[in-house]
Each structure stands twice: as structure tokens, then as C-alpha cells.
Amino acid sequence: MNEALSGLELRSTVTSEGQLRLELIEATIEPPGPDEIVVKVEASPLNPSDLALLLGPADIETLEAGGTEERPTLTAAIPTWGMGGMKPRLDQPMPVGNEGAGTVVQTGDDVADLLGKRVGMIGGGMYAQYRKIKARDAIVLPEGASGADGASMFVNPLTALGFVETMRSEGHTAIVHLAAASNLGQMLNRICLEDGIPLVNIVRSEAQAKLLREQGAKIVLDSSQPDYEARLSAAIEETSATIAFDPISGGRQASLILSAMERAASKTLTAHSRYGSSVFKQVYIYGALDPSPTILDRWVGFSWSLGGWLLNNFLQKAGLETAARLRQRVIDELKTTFASHYTATISLAYALKPEIVRAYQRKATGEKYLIDPSL
């Protein structure tokens, strides 16, 4: 017979007075229903998408610690411009943490076989010592996989695979990827190498370029180099890439890429067309590492599109069969293609320390934090 459990959970609140408030609350986890399990969470990553919910548009300069060592709180001011989009969540303590992994400690009657198994989960509220969840939202990890191995088996792997699926279904044959040294970018590189898809990796430093080259990346461009634009054009011409994925959003990168694609396409034109080539060029923005304006200032003709890309929207469009196929590939290659690397593993209480928040909030490429609520 299962008994109610008690455990800490992180909550993020945006108050109507314009304050962000993070805290750890003691929650009671009632016994699971017939199709549910209770998981002792061992690992949950701090993805950029989690940070958006966790911190909102709070001004990081105003972070202020409160509470006790074990039950800390953290507050920050939210600038007026940021409050517009906050209406739907005002004064509601939101659970945070999109995905995670841990060990099943209680099971409902219909899913008793999961007891003691280590699972990966998706569904929010993972920054918690215990997470009760429908069994269908958890996947049993392969033998020998740790919580850390399974913590990031949904968002990044399915996003990287989603890029490749999108490329294929929309008729492209090669990919350009920005901020390509991220965990996601490293995965995409491994997938493309495995599947023989030409990939133009764009990074912002020599260190990041080196990291990708050491992982076998064939084309890596450093956008901080003076010859970047020429090398970008050459790489796009060589690969015939006509689709790009951009987590940065702000600035002129999408514009540069579209115009390099247009130049490459124009070289195949036999006659001058004042409307540009008819080759369709696509850039998808899937993040906002730089929230400044996206600026299109180059001539790209009329056969192009710049749009948003979101995993949930992609999965919905792709359908259940495709989603199941992609998930199976993630399980099969969990410790190879889809391995994640973490800069640091921290406790729930640590995740509320101002200096730690500043560290993970920078979203530096190649850096990624993991929360272990059992610490």
C-alpha cells in the first residue's frame, strides 16, 4: 500500500507587483492512481526553455537571496516592458523543469512492473524531489543508464531529430546550424555524420570550433573571424544547404545566411531575374539567445521564409508514428548520439543562489547545468 510522500518542489511566481519570486515548498505527493507512478527525481537539466519559465524577463542585476540555507528564496525585479507577456501566469506559483529522470518508488495498480525502474520523463515540474506522472509520459532507461544519462532524452534529442525530419519533409538536403557547439548542436552533428547529411556548423569562438572538429564535424565556421562571410558563402555553395536553424534570433545572422543561400542559388541561374532565384530558402528561429531585433538587410529575392520552430508544434504536425520512431532512436543511441554533457550538477537549494543563477542564466555555449533534487 502506497503512502503519501513529502518532498521539496521549486516554484516560480511573477507577482502583479512586478516581482519574480523563487522558492522551495514542501509538497505532499498523494499515492499514484492506477496508471501513474511516483519517481524520485535524480536529474533534470536547466534548458533555455526552462530558464524562460523559471526567470521570466526578470532583471538579473536585482537578484536578492532570502530565506534559510535549506529553504532559500530568491527575488528579482521585473522591468515594466517585461510584464506585458506575464499576465497569464501572474501570482501563480509555477512548477518548473520540463524533463528529468529518476527511479520509480511508487506505482499504480496497472503499472506495477515499473517499480524500481529508472525512467526518463517529460511533462514539467521536474525540479522536485518527487514527481507523480502518468506512466505513458515516462520511458524506461536501458540497462546501466544513470539519471544524468536519461535527464535530457526528450527536448534536445527530439529537437535535433526534428530538424533533420523537417529538412527532409520540406525538400532540403543539407543544414546550416547556428550556436552549433551547444549540447543540441553536438547531437545534431552526430546525427548528420551518422545519416550522411551535410551540416554547416556556425560557432562564435575558436574554442567552440575546436570542440566540434574534435567530434568529427566536417564544416565549422567561426563567425568571429574576419573571413566569416566569404567562408559562409563557400560552405553554403559546397553543401547546397537551403535550410538553417537559429537559436540566437537577434541580429543579422539569419539575413547573412539567407543572402548567402540566394547568392549560391543565383549562380545556377542562366538568365538575369530581377526577382532573384526561385530556389526556396528557409531559416527557422527556435530560440532567443539574443532577444534583440532580428534584422533582415540583405537582398534575398522573393523565395524565402523566416519562421519560428517549436518542438511541440513539430511533433503535433509530424504525428504519433514519427514521434514513436524518433523516441526509439533516442533510446537505442542514448549513450552515444544522444549523450549530454553537464558543466555542474547542483541541488535545488543551489539553483536559487544568486551567483549560480547568474552562471546558468548566461546560456554560454557548451555550458549546461543539471539539477539533482536528491542532493
Add this chain to the structure above:
Amino acid sequence: MNEALSGLELRSTVTSEGQLRLELIEATIEPPGPDEIVVKVEASPLNPSDLALLLGPADIETLEAGGTEERPTLTAAIPTWGMGGMKPRLDQPMPVGNEGAGTVVQTGDDVADLLGKRVGMIGGGMYAQYRKIKARDAIVLPEGASGADGASMFVNPLTALGFVETMRSEGHTAIVHLAAASNLGQMLNRICLEDGIPLVNIVRSEAQAKLLREQGAKIVLDSSQPDYEARLSAAIEETSATIAFDPISGGRQASLILSAMERAASKTLTAHSRYGSSVFKQVYIYGALDPSPTILDRWVGFSWSLGGWLLNNFLQKAGLETAARLRQRVIDELKTTFASHYTATISLAYALKPEIVRAYQRKATGEKYLIDPSL
């Protein structure tokens, strides 16, 4: 038996030395082949797309007249930044004038029934006293239609109808249109009124707003007014418009529209989503009245697209059957829905006068010039 004809034709040349040169040449028109006709051109509009070929990126401040009264020439300097895209047309005297209308004066054996008929044509090179063309690229005008009536029966009418087709085929139900007081915009307004499609007309002055309102437009917003953004949001909410067509390109209008659409969509959300709504929002750029950068600086979630829209690409995708249906509607409603209005009718020689070039090159909304090569 047809004899060779002789007539003036306008040519536009960009020289490798960076000069634009316009001239009228005396051309010989050999007798038509079996499926061809020779048309005495009576009317051909100066569309923005014609201006792009006619003037290229020439610096209008440097226009210099030459030649004689009857055979004038016009030269201008092309700034260095503009020469990049000119390579494919360097040193080639290009015929200009996308569409036009006139009377058939010679026919090939297979199309003898067209002799004496007044036709509308598309295919370039219409700024000429005579145009030889395949009969299939000409359409006989309805009884009583003048050359001016038939001069603009392709580009604007098919573009306006193409917007409505695109709206329907991509699952939208209402349209936002920028620079809506143009000839094209007035047509779109008439089509939408006729078909019962909600249309948000955006113009840049009270005079333009008045013009559209007098034509029965239901929603007209003046972007120069201080309450524009609030009225835009209200209009988009009222109409549920999720697609916009923008001939301006430069600046923040597309951004404003996408974010107003996102705000309207968010109001229907029951729970907060940090990724925004899943309602798909589309802005198509179909011109570049303002060639400055397009700037996206508002939060629009991830379910959106900004792309190019080009009549030729649309027609190719839509297929022959749709194209035929749209053409038939244009013929049926040539003097009502698809009537064009012209500010001035000028001769070929006048089209090369610096002060006239400056006038039509401004592309002022509501102003449009017609060339009559028979003058």
C-alpha cells in the same frame, strides 16, 4: 502578306563602368510566325516591378538627359553597392515593360482571327511601338474595352486574386494589407468586399484612408496616427486575421502586425504558454517600397513565418487550372473590380525625361503612370 515593320523600343542598359543608360532604338519587327501576332501597343503601365528593371539601383540625383527631343537618352550613375546584383545584365540593352495592351495589326496563319482585335499581353518588352508575341500570351479584351482598360490586366489583378487564393489555401480567413491605397490595394478591397473576406487596410495618410473608405472599405487604419497600434490590435482581434501582405518590406510594420496577431491569439489561450500561442501567423513581403532592413523586434512566439511572395512563384504552385480561373474572373470584371486608374499617360520619349522619371520613380501610393507608345 505581312511586311516587316519598324518602330521605337525602349532599352535599359547597365554598363560595366557603373552607368545606367536609357534610350529609344529603332527596331525592325519581322513578320509574325504561324502562332504569333504583332500588336501596336497603346498602353503599358509603369509598375514598381518595371521600375526595378528600368532604373535598377541608379542614383536618381544624377539623372542626365541627352540625345534629341524625339530620340532622347537618359543616363545616371549606379552606386558601387548597387553593382553587385547587376552582373547578369551588364552591358545588355534590356527591353522593359512587363504587360500592356494594344491592337493586333499582323497575324500568323494559325491565328488570323485575331486581326484587328484589341488584346492585353504579358511577357516583357511592352515599352515599344510594336510588340510581336505568341498569341497564347495575349487575351482578347471584351467589347468596348480601351487599351488603358487592358494594360494592367495581369500583374495587379492576378496578384490581388493570388493573395486571396493564398489566404484560402493556407487556412486563413481574413487579410491585413499594407500600403493598401495602391491600385493593387483598391482591387484587393473590391475583391474582399465582393467575396465577403474581412480586410484590414493599412495606409500612411488620411487622404489615402479617405480614398479607400469612399470605395466602401470597412476597416482602414492610418499608420501615421498616434493610436495606430491600439487600432491595429483591435482590428486584428475583430477580424481574426492571421495573414498579411506587405509591399513595403523595410521597417517594423511586419513585426507590429505579427505581434498584434499573437496578442489576439493569446487571448484565446486558457493557460499560460511560455512559447506563445500555436496559432500560425504569416506575413508575406511582396515588394520593397522601403529597401531598408526589415526589423522584427516584438515577441511573436514560435508559430509564425515571414516570407517572400512573388506572382510567378504563386502561379507555378497554383497550377494551370487555378490560373485560368483567375484570368477568366479578370476578364469578366475588367471594368469593375479590376479597373486601374492612372495619374498620367505619357509617350515613350516623355518616359525618359528626368523630371518625369523622378515623378514616377517616387512610387507614391495612388499615383500610377501609363506609357502610350503611339503618342
